[in-house]
Amino acid sequence: MEGVMTMDKTIVELLARRAGLDKALAQFPEDVAAAAKQASDSVAKMKAPSDPRAEPWPPMRVGAGL
Amino acid sequence: MNDLHWMTVAEVARAIAARNLSPVELMEALLERIARLDPKLNAFIRLDADVAIHAARAAEAEIASGRQRGPLHGVPVGIKDIIDVAGLPTTCHSKLLIDNIASTDAVCVSRLRGAGAIVLGKLSTHEFAIGGPSFDLPWPPARNPWNTDHHPGGSSSGSGSGLAAGLFSMALGSDTGGSVRNPASACGIVGLKPTYGLVSRRGVFPLSFTLDHVGPMTRTVADNALMLGVIAGHDPVDPGSAATPAGHYTSALERGARGLRVGFVRHFHEEDMPAEPEVAAALEHVARTLQTLGAEIRDVRLPTLGEFAAVNRVILQSEAWAIHGQWLRERPGDYGQLARRRLMSGAFLSAGDYVQAARRRLEMIGAVEAALRDVDFLLCASAMDPPCRIDDPEAVERTYPRQARTPFNVTGHPALAMMSGLSSGGLPLSVQFVGRYFAEATLFQVAREWERAAGMENKHPPLT
Numbered sequence: 073m074e075g076v077m078t079m080d081k082t083i084v085e086l087l088a089r090r091a092g093l094d095k096a097l098a099q100f101p102e103d104v105a106a107a108a109k110q111a112s113d114s115v116a117k118m119k120a121p122s123d124p125r126a127e128p129w130p131p132m133r134v135g136a137g138l
Numbered sequence: 139m140n141d142l143h144w145m146t147v148a149e150v151a152r153a154i155a156a157r158n159l160s161p162v163e164l165m166e167a168l169l170e171r172i173a174r175l176d177p178k179l180n181a182f183i184r185l186d187a188d189v190a191i192h193a194a195r196a197a198e199a200e201i202a203s204g205r206q207r208g209p210l211h212g213v214p215v216g217i218k219d220i221i222d223v224a225g226l227p228t229t230c231h232s233k234l235l236i237d238n239i240a241s242t243d244a245v246c247v248s249r250l251r252g253a254g255a256i257v258l259g260k261l262s263t264h265e266f267a268i269g270g271p272s273f274d275l276p277w278p279p280a281r282n283p284w285n286t287d288h289h290p291g292g293s294s295s296g297s298g299s300g301l302a303a304g305l306f307s308m309a310l311g312s313d314t315g316g317s318v319r320n321p322a323s324a325c326g327i328v329g330l331k332p333t334y335g336l337v338s339r340r341g342v343f344p345l346s347f348t349l350d351h352v353g354p355m356t357r358t359v360a361d362n363a364l365m366l367g368v369i370a371g372h373d374p375v376d377p378g379s380a381a382t383p384a385g386h387y388t389s390a391l392e393r394g395a396r397g398l399r400v401g402f403v404r405h406f407h408e409e410d411m412p413a414e415p416e417v418a419a420a421l422e423h424v425a426r427t428l429q430t431l432g433a434e435i436r437d438v439r440l441p442t443l444g445e446f447a448a449v450n451r452v453i454l455q456s457e458a459w460a461i462h463g464q465w466l467r468e469r470p471g472d473y474g475q476l477a478r479r480r481l482m483s484g485a486f487l488s489a490g491d492y493v494q495a496a497r498r499r500l501e502m503i504g505a506v507e508a509a510l511r512d513v514d515f516l517l518c519a520s521a522m523d524p525p526c527r528i529d530d531p532e533a534v535e536r537t538y539p540r541q542a543r544t545p546f547n548v549t550g551h552p553a554l555a556m557m558s559g560l561s562s563g564g565l566p567l568s569v570q571f572v573g574r575y576f577a578e579a580t581l582f583q584v585a586r587e588w589e590r591a592a593g594m595e596n597k598h599p600p601l602t
Contacts, residue, residue: 079486091463091485096470096478103475107482111455115487117448121497128496129503130348 078116084108142167143304144598147213147361150307154201154212161201161212165194165256168214172258172305175601178286180278181300183219184226185259190214193256210368211254216301216309218294219260220267221352222341223247230343231263233276233472234465244341245376246310246352246369253368258306261296267317267345268293268458269476270534282324282525284565284599289528291324291521293317297355298325302599308365309355314345315450316520316543318353319555323568324525326557326597328362328585329355331543333575334550335380337366338373346457347378349450349547358595359556359586363387366578382576390583396432398584400425401513403438406542410443413522413540420558420567421519427591428517428584438509438516441502446545449502452487452495453548459484503549506572510551515580516572518542524561546572554581557594564600 079087088097088104097104142164145153153159169187176182197212217223220230222240229235243251251257262280264270271279271289280295282288283303290299294311298321301309311318313331322329330353337352344350354365370384402425407413413421429435440446459466462481470478509516522540526533546553551572558569569588573581589595 084486087486092467093470093482093485095468096466096482100470100475100478103470103479104482106479108486110451110479111483111486114448114451114455114483115491117444118452118491118495119445119498120494121501123501126497127500128493129500130496 078112079108143171145307146358147210147307147356147364150213151209151211154197155206157201161194161197161256162191164212165191165214168258168306175303176305178281179283179299179303180262180280181216181296181303181305183229183231183260183262183277183296186226186257190256190258197254197256208253208368209364210250213255213308214258214306215250215255216258216261216297216306217247218263218297218309218311220263220312220343221247221310223257223260226260228260228343230266231275231277232265232477234469236276240341242341245338245373247341249369261294261300261309263295264293265474265477266343266462266481267312267314268480269474270538271295271528272474272476274474279528281528282565283601284326287527287529288525288565289324289534291321291525294321294355298322298327298329301325301327301355301357303601304598307356308361311353311355312342313351313353313547314349314454315547316541318351318355319520319543319553319570320541322355322555323520324566326566326599327355327357328359328554328556329353330362330366330554330578330581331546331552332366332370332578333380333552335378336370336382336384336576336578338376338379340373340376344461346454348457349454351547359582359589360388360391362554363391363582385576385579387579387582390579391586393583394431395428395584395587398433398515399513400428400433400435401438401509401516402435403440403516403518403542405439406443407519407522411522411540413519414524416561417519417522417524417567421569424558424569424588425517427588431587431591436513438513440505440509440545443542443545446502446548447539449495449498450544450548452491453499455480455484456487456492459487499548502545506545506549506551510574515577515584518570518572520555520568520570524563524565524567542570551575552578552581554585556585556589557597560597
């Protein structure tokens with residue numbers, strides 16, 4: 073999506089600690105960095121919906137599924 | 139009877155019902171083959187040989203006394219090890235769940251058993267059905283029977299490997315980003331991701347609630363239709379289960395392709411992710427063959443593979459984080475590296491990212507629905523490359539995302555992958571057919587016509 077920033081090391085560490093990943097950060101810092109990169113790459117490649125009124129799927133729906 | 143291991147599900151069921159084949163004789167033949175070949179293939183995590191032989195004897199006695207349980211009576215089945223089988227561990231191929239014994243059968247297993255199938259054991263997967271072939275887990279990864287130096291696809295790796303090797307007649311897999319269709323493509327078998335909600339997910343360890351599907355894996359199209367007929371149907375306890383009843387999936391098998399309108403999604407493999415030339419050539423050959431058989435081919439455009447993949451990843455990683463977050467905080471070292479990296483990604487996505495992906499998802503559903511209004515089904519690539527070497531992590535990393543399967547996890551449409559030919563290196567190439575919601579019968583119809591025209595049901599790896 074436009075305007076999506078890549079995460080630098082400080083942001084990655086901040087978000088990892090906020091998510092409770094202190095142990096992973098200490099033991100597997102490269103894996104944490106790779107996970108953060110995957111996430112930001114995915115968001116960057118996603119287009120925003122073309123219509124501001126676009127609804128999500130699946131919708132909140134009472135009763136049966138598809 | 140020769141080559142019991144290559145008999146189809148339909149042939150086995152017919153021969154057992156007519157008392158021309160003993161379920162015990164079949165089971166013993168398969169167990170001998172498993173003992174000989176599985177040390178090279180690693181398809182099984184847990185082989186339940188004694189229980190399977192006991193069940194085969196019980197089936198023989200029941201049939202002798204005139205009791206027929208159902209259309210799969212005495213047919214052996216392998217179960218991906220994220221799916222519960224009562225009394226056996228569901229490990230998800232992970233150290234984290236190594237002692238996790240299931241107390242009840244998953245609904246799909248219960249339905250197979252109700253139809254008379256016999257569970258042979260639990261099959262290898264990528265850890266928690268994500269990542270790739272890993273060598274840092276309690277069990278080794280499965281290997282491709284066409285060449286054991288190569289990857290069998292995943293994450294339902296043991297299901298694909300064991301079927302292609304003739305270790306069992308049918309298997310269950312699961313598919314969140316292509317995990318039934320990837321091993322079907324790499325191992326040259328038939329794998330179906332049904333319409334979302336058609337097969338219950340109850341008793342299946344989740345990866346991503348809104349993307350997970352359970353699907354049948356077999357060596358022939360007719361067997362796949364037969365198996366789907368047994369496992370499909372509403373489950374009121376699965377919140378994602380569709381209210382639509384199971385269809386008559388074998389009814390259209392022999393109707394041929396004449397008059398069918400085919401939407402060929404060429405831009406997937408020509409522009410979005412240019413396929414290896416022999417993959418592209420095989421796809422053109424499938425299209426030309428169907429045209430010769432009376433189908434009409436039209437070009438169709440959908441959103442790009444890159445967009446579909448991004449939406450799939452944001453949804454998958456967000457939902458998987460909700461499932462795995464606690465373990466990743468407390469026991470990150472108990473995951474293999476590949477799964478740990480993939481599953482932690484969700485920690486770096488926001489609620490807004492997830493909702494944006496869900497909104498874009500609805501637009502993508504609209505695009506596929508619009509395309510399917512003008513054609514009866516879509517034809518497109520499954521994998522863009524032949525299966526790579528399993529011991530080459532860079533090749534795995536490069537080729538794994540080069541696929542056109544995730545779009546239909548995003549949209550929930552049924553999609554079937556099968557062999558389109560063999561590469562110059564003797565490895566399977568693949569094609570994918572995609573249908574309207576709940577129109578699996580049409581997929582089986584066209585897949586059967588391609589299988590018949592190309593003689594695909596008789597192609598097996600040269601195992602000794």
